[in-house]
Amino acid sequence: MTGVMRNRSARRVSGVDRFLTVIRVVMASLIIIGILAFVAQQIDPNNPFARWRNPGARGLTGDQFKGLLISGLSQGSMYGLIALGYSMVYGVLGFINFAHGEVFMVGAMSGFITSDKLHAAGWWESNFLLSLTVVTLIAIVTSTFTAVITERIAYRPLRNSPRLIPLITSIGVSFFIQNAVMGLLGPATKSYPKLPEWLTTVRSVDLGRVFVWIAGILVVVGLLWYLWRGGSREKDPTADAGELPVSESELPIGEKVGQVAATLGISVPALRWLVSVWIALLLLGFLVPGKVLIFAITGTKITVVTVAAVSMAGLWYLVERTKTGRAMRAVAEDKEIAALMGINVNRIIVVTFAVGGTMAGIGGILWGLLFRSVHHMTGFLPGIKAFTAAVVGGIGNMGGAMAGGLFLGSAESVAPLVLMEPLGIPGVSQLKDAVAFTVLVLVLLFRPAGLFGERLSQEDRA
Amino acid sequence: MTATLAPSGSSVALDWRRALLWGGICALSLVSVSLIGLPVGMNKRILIEPVLSLGYLCLLWIPLVFGYVATTVVVLEGVEARKSGTADLLAGLTAGLMGGIGLTLLMVGLDTVNIRKPLVNWSPQLFRLLTFERGLEFGIPVWLGICAGLGLVGAVLHQLPAVARRVMSWVLFGVMAIAILEAVIDDLAEGFHLEWLTDAMYYKKGGTEGLTVTSAVVLALVLAALPVVTGGRVKAAVDHYRDAPSEDRRRTSLVLFGAIGVACVGLPMILGGIVNELLANVGLFLLLALGLNIVVGLAGLLDLGYVAFFAVGGYTTSVLTSSNSPFFAPEWHFGIALLFVVVMAATAGLVIGAPVIRMRGDYLAIVTLGFGEIVRLLFLSDWLKPYFGGSQGITKVNPVELGPFKVQGSDPRSVFYLVLVFCALAIYVSWRLQGSRLGRAWMATREDEQVAEAMGINTVNAKLMAFVVGATMAAFSGAVLAAKVGSVFPKSFEILVSIIILVVVIVGGMGNIAGVMVGSLVLIGILGGPRQPGLLQEFQSYKLLIYGALLVFMMLKRPEGLVPSARRSRELHQDEYLQDAWLGDDAESEEDQGAPS
Numbered sequence A: 001m002t003g004v005m006r007n008r009s010a011r012r013v014s015g016v017d018r019f020l021t022v023i024r025v026v027m028a029s030l031i032i033i034g035i036l037a038f039v040a041q042q043i044d045p046n047n048p049f050a051r052w053r054n055p056g057a058r059g060l061t062g063d064q065f066k067g068l069l070i071s072g073l074s075q076g077s078m079y080g081l082i083a084l085g086y087s088m089v090y091g092v093l094g095f096i097n098f099a100h101g102e103v104f105m106v107g108a109m110s111g112f113i114t115s116d117k118l119h120a121a122g123w124w125e126s127n128f129l130l131s132l133t134v135v136t137l138i139a140i141v142t143s144t145f146t147a148v149i150t151e152r153i154a155y156r157p158l159r160n161s162p163r164l165i166p167l168i169t170s171i172g173v174s175f176f177i178q179n180a181v182m183g184l185l186g187p188a189t190k191s192y193p194k195l196p197e198w199l200t201t202v203r204s205v206d207l208g209r210v211f212v213w214i215a216g217i218l219v220v221v222g223l224l225w226y227l228w229r230g231g232s233r234e235k236d237p238t239a240d241a242g243e244l245p246v247s248e249s250e251l252p253i254g255e256k257v258g259q260v261a262a263t264l265g266i267s268v269p270a271l272r273w274l275v276s277v278w279i280a281l282l283l284l285g286f287l288v289p290g291k292v293l294i295f296a297i298t299g300t301k302i303t304v305v306t307v308a309a310v311s312m313a314g315l316w317y318l319v320e321r322t323k324t325g326r327a328m329r330a331v332a333e334d335k336e337i338a339a340l341m342g343i344n345v346n347r348i349i350v351v352t353f354a355v356g357g358t359m360a361g362i363g364g365i366l367w368g369l370l371f372r373s374v375h376h377m378t379g380f381l382p383g384i385k386a387f388t389a390a391v392v393g394g395i396g397n398m399g400g401a402m403a404g405g406l407f408l409g410s411a412e413s414v415a416p417l418v419l420m421e422p423l424g425i426p427g428v429s430q431l432k433d434a435v436a437f438t439v440l441v442l443v444l445l446f447r448p449a450g451l452f453g454e455r456l457s458q459e460d461r462a
Numbered sequence B: 001m002t003a004t005l006a007p008s009g010s011s012v013a014l015d016w017r018r019a020l021l022w023g024g025i026c027a028l029s030l031v032s033v034s035l036i037g038l039p040v041g042m043n044k045r046i047l048i049e050p051v052l053s054l055g056y057l058c059l060l061w062i063p064l065v066f067g068y069v070a071t072t073v074v075v076l077e078g079v080e081a082r083k084s085g086t087a088d089l090l091a092g093l094t095a096g097l098m099g100g101i102g103l104t105l106l107m108v109g110l111d112t113v114n115i116r117k118p119l120v121n122w123s124p125q126l127f128r129l130l131t132f133e134r135g136l137e138f139g140i141p142v143w144l145g146i147c148a149g150l151g152l153v154g155a156v157l158h159q160l161p162a163v164a165r166r167v168m169s170w171v172l173f174g175v176m177a178i179a180i181l182e183a184v185i186d187d188l189a190e191g192f193h194l195e196w197l198t199d200a201m202y203y204k205k206g207g208t209e210g211l212t213v214t215s216a217v218v219l220a221l222v223l224a225a226l227p228v229v230t231g232g233r234v235k236a237a238v239d240h241y242r243d244a245p246s247e248d249r250r251r252t253s254l255v256l257f258g259a260i261g262v263a264c265v266g267l268p269m270i271l272g273g274i275v276n277e278l279l280a281n282v283g284l285f286l287l288l289a290l291g292l293n294i295v296v297g298l299a300g301l302l303d304l305g306y307v308a309f310f311a312v313g314g315y316t317t318s319v320l321t322s323s324n325s326p327f328f329a330p331e332w333h334f335g336i337a338l339l340f341v342v343v344m345a346a347t348a349g350l351v352i353g354a355p356v357i358r359m360r361g362d363y364l365a366i367v368t369l370g371f372g373e374i375v376r377l378l379f380l381s382d383w384l385k386p387y388f389g390g391s392q393g394i395t396k397v398n399p400v401e402l403g404p405f406k407v408q409g410s411d412p413r414s415v416f417y418l419v420l421v422f423c424a425l426a427i428y429v430s431w432r433l434q435g436s437r438l439g440r441a442w443m444a445t446r447e448d449e450q451v452a453e454a455m456g457i458n459t460v461n462a463k464l465m466a467f468v469v470g471a472t473m474a475a476f477s478g479a480v481l482a483a484k485v486g487s488v489f490p491k492s493f494e495i496l497v498s499i500i501i502l503v504v505v506i507v508g509g510m511g512n513i514a515g516v517m518v519g520s521l522v523l524i525g526i527l528g529g530p531r532q533p534g535l536l537q538e539f540q541s542y543k544l545l546i547y548g549a550l551l552v553f554m555m556l557k558r559p560e561g562l563v564p565s566a567r568r569s570r571e572l573h574q575d576e577y578l579q580d581a582w583l584g585d586d587a588e589s590e591e592d593q594g595a596p597s
Helices: A015-043 A048-053 A062-093 A100-120 A128-158 A164-185 A207-234 A253-264 A268-287 A299-321 A323-333 A335-340 A345-371 A380-393 A398-420 A428-446 B016-036 B038-042 B054-070 B086-112 B124-130 B136-156 B162-180 B182-191 B195-201 B213-230 B233-243 B246-270 B273-298 B307-321 B334-356 B361-380 B412-434 B437-447 B449-454 B459-485 B495-508 B513-527 B537-557 B566-572 B574-594
Strands: A202-206 A294-298 B046-049 B400-402 B405-407
Touching: A015 A048, A015 A398, A015 A428, A015 B334, A062 A100, A062 A294, A062 A299, A062 A323, A062 A345, A062 A380, A062 A398, A100 A128, A100 A164, A100 A345, A100 A380, A128 A164, A128 A345, A128 B537, A164 A380, A164 B016, A164 B361, A164 B495, A164 B537, A202 A207, A202 A299, A207 A253, A207 A268, A207 A294, A253 A268, A294 A299, A299 A323, A299 A345, A299 A398, A323 A335, A323 A345, A335 A345, A380 A398, A380 A428, A380 B361, A398 A428, A428 B334, A428 B361, B016 B038, B016 B054, B016 B086, B016 B124, B016 B136, B038 B054, B038 B124, B038 B537, B046 B054, B046 B162, B046 B213, B054 B086, B054 B136, B086 B124, B086 B136, B162 B182, B162 B213, B182 B195, B182 B246, B182 B273, B195 B213, B233 B246, B246 B273, B246 B412, B273 B412, B273 B437, B273 B459, B273 B495, B273 B513, B307 B334, B307 B361, B307 B459, B307 B495, B334 B361, B334 B400, B334 B459, B361 B495, B405 B412, B412 B437, B412 B459, B412 B513, B437 B449, B437 B459, B449 B459, B495 B513, B495 B537, B513 B537, B566 B574
Parallel strands: none
Antiparallel strands: A202 A294, B400 B405
């Protein structure tokens, strides 16, 4: 199931392949039938098709559906943050770091301790934002410290071992951290102090208006950026080399687009993406009827999604635009050649773990804000689901990890009521966790390289 | 090609940085162990009355080990080891002393500040334990002295001859083992009517347990004399066994197995109920471990969802034999149910194995983990409640009646015998498979799948067979569990079980039947299974911590396990073997060159 195209013709088609094809067909049909039944149920709950498997069919109201989507996306953004750590470590070292879920838990726990102390001192209520910053910083420090320590003690000696050994070690480390935290802090569930009212109230957000605003801001910022960059390009002496024989207005469109992209400092495909996103925002903002895009979100969820997005942007900047990021990408591609190029591979691996730990720490605080309770086992299941998200998005791929997280979160939220209940399965909320694993199996059956393609070195790809 | 890095025999000046680093880690370990709750939790268990309890032992081993580790010198092949001198003793002393300082700070902290809110074990009990109930003025110098002394002893160990080291380890581990295994030894003595011996050894008054000081001293002397008297004779015997030709070896192995078999059949008659219950547990998990040994150890497939097969076996048996089964209650006999268990297990093995066959090792682990969780969630769900009882499970599973024998949970001896029969079968099957064509196909697939395919092995079929055989063994174990407990609940089939069995297989020795038996006996017997307590009930809360730490330690130091298979050892220490071969060739060629001239 490694999905390397060139092998497919050489492999004989065995009974296993036929069995897997049958499974693919069955799962695909189940999904399609479920979705169709859902659609029928939405159109008319008394429809015989809707009632065929689910006699008590009731349509989901728009608000219910939107609520599911929002909670799915907020949980998914946390999965995405944790998935980034898994993805980076897998890209660089080639094994699943089971202990990463516990790093997330340690962040959440240290956040709890700090917020509890601040609450006892009365500062949590009086300066909430300052307290929150302090809590986040301490959580980041503890998570990063835990990640770096585990790398130093448990993974560095095993750098050259056969692949399963570090994986098994990480399972041991995960157990150890879980139970050490249980021993230190006790097995009771800990709750974060209450969040201020202005954060937790339900707000009505008109996404259509938000989209239009974002489109407008994009235009203004883009124009200013273009003028600033275009202005500085005029002063660039080397730009005189290679004068065009024709005047600018006679250039074909493709060349003009290229020039605009060059002035802005981004690639042409990225420019095309930006323009399409802008057009989509405008269309959604103006053409979709107002009520559809009005969401009722709590301030907490908005915070979660925003902080996750900002962290992701920061990580993107680190990986794509800094020297350390370039070194990280190089080490992920081929450790030996990177070492030959003068990169300190050990240091870069430590940085990778540290960055993953930071993301997990932020995720821990967000979890604490959203669910307000942490337990020494809180890291286990979200950790596994986050790895699933990383695989779904494409292992080794940053954007894929985040997208996979959002996808998994929404699927987990939406699928029980949209897919499973119309198929007649009772008690679907219990099977939420099973949805995540089923998504993993489905993605590995249908598209093993993940939705966005994996980015691994040759040695890990085998 | 030998090089000397330092003039031989000279001792180097003390490396302060290294000693302080190790000392810092020692201090951190001591404080962490105290705050995790190990000393207070284990304090009830007395090893040598009234001197030593398990709680203090949890703290005492740390400076000793760190004193030893801080002064370890890595000896490169061909380089003469530098002699340990006073510098090393100082290093050990420093490491221990810093540990003592750490404890001092902790004691002072306990007295002054109260941070019980996050740190649950920051309690007066810990303070009383650390200060020996006599206050700070007594506690601080005592701990400084003890830690420094133990660090010194650890450093001295390097300078003692090997015999002395062997004597020390015999004495320490022997006395501890005898103290810990008090329940088993008591039972055995009762069976053989040797109560006078155990009454003399153990402190039986007042309901506490543990050795008396005099008996500890006597035992220490006896155990110290043993290695001196037997000398290298045991080692020589083991080497003789290993070098012997295969027929002799096979004869010896058969005799050994026969002896173990007789002991397994005869002992439960003598032992009491508690120990029999423990042995039945050990047997149950041994059966699981044998199955996982085939999947992980022989075929190299890291299956983290192994508990799914365990669940399938348990539920199949319950559904078919219980009167309380919701949907389909035929109430068949256990034997007939076993046939169906085999069929269901094979199906489950195929269904779970087929999608994962072509995946990378890591993905296989996660996907099987996912499958394990899906199976548990399905058994727990309300959707399948009409068939499997949901969270209430299926109760009233009939005890097994095999002719005149009745196997039920209230009679642990009968359960043990049933488990013994299954284990014997599993051991026989594993042993024969290991030497068969299929077993060799598994080992080839484990080492390099592409080369195995190139050699004409059908790796897909081999892997599927591994899953099927492993699943069948796990399902048998599930069937015995259902008969023993009399009911099945989804709570017994969590991922924890898979991981504990994995630890047992790995710590015992992957791919090696004897290793798995030893691992199961030691780990499940002493520490206990996922929900069942072992010999040391006090370990119940810290069991998983020790399992995790043990797994990490074994992976770092000895990944082939306690009783390794020769192949695995060679695989995992390939670099060292290659270097040995390189140096061996060089030494020979030097001799050849040196002789004629």
